[in-house]
Amino acid sequence: MKKLVVLASGGGSNLQSIIDAVNRGEINARISAVIADRAGAFALERAKSAGIAAVLVNRRDKNEFPDKNAFNRKMAAEINEHAPDLIVLAGYLSILPPEIVSNYKNRIINIHPSLIPKFCGMGFYGSKVHEAVLAAGETESGATVHYVDEGVDTGGIILQRSVPVKNGDTVETLAARVLEIEHEIIVEAVKKLCL
Ligand code: GRF
Secondary structure, X not given: OEEEEEEEOOOOHHHHHHHHHHHXXXXXXXXXXXXXXXXXXXXXXXXXXXXXXXXXXXXXXXXXXXXXXXXXXXXXXXHXXXXXXXXXXXXXXXXXXXXXXXXXXXXXEEXXXXXXXXXXXXXXXXXXXXXXXXXXXXXXXXXXXEEOXXXXXXXXXXXXXXXXXXXXXXXXXXXXXXXXXXXXXXXXXXXXHOO
């Protein structure tokens, strides 16, 4: 059975999709820990409710992490402690420590709320993605699961699924439509990689 570590920064609805799929036996894996980089990330509450180790590595705690290297060292130590087969970035908004990217090559995946290579890279996250899609007048958008490499949203694509952009869409309505697809393809991708 594969061992997963899931990294999150926010609400954790993608994490919840994975938890639910594991619990119904759809994914042949167990989640060893959920690690969040922000205090108050509801993803940590979801982990606790599911009986999964919930770890906070608070990037804003300047006492514990006076600089980025200190944060990266702690984040790497927490991940390595679980020795995961697969690391899943599920709404995770910090850049991974370079040593993690190199030590877990082709074993880190990310969910991005656009059809990569469109609307991705530095500055394209969360609602900023959907704002750009609407501003560009796109007729479709979607979500992508890809491997994480040294770049930002540049690793090999594993799975993509599109949704229509509808007349009158707002950032909120488009985000909600894309999020539904994110929940589908993140589960399908993890399932596939844990066969
Ligand atoms: C999603 O759009 C995800 O792609 C982005 O953050 C949003 C919320 O994700 N990174 P989650 O509910 O925290 O999984």
